[in-house]
Amino acid sequence: MEALVASAIGMMTAAGVYLMLRQRTFPVIVGLTLLTYAVNVFLFTSGRLATNMPAIYGEGAPGYSDPLPQALVLTAIVISFGMTAVIVMMALGAFLESGHDKVDMNDDDAPVDGGQK
Incomplete structure (x- = not known):
């Protein structure tokens, strides 16, 4: 079971990094979301849930489950939701301003004088 969860975390991390390296804003946002999911699963499994x-x-319980990783994951979910909402609004504003959703700067958008004054 540990190998399955570890490989799922690795695949989500690899897919998240791959998507974050794309040139469009939507795959970057999806990649960042996958990366936060991978971190959340990693935090959740670090608590050795029983x-x-x-x-x-x-006194009557044979053991207990650690509530700290669960609290950390809940906090991380709230933070990642807020971060995703802010990034989506920034991407929407950039799309409405420039008319495209490319992340990098094209040669057409470069300053004419090479950026020197």
């Missing part, structure tokens, strides 16, 4: 265990150790 099934049917309470979050707080009691």
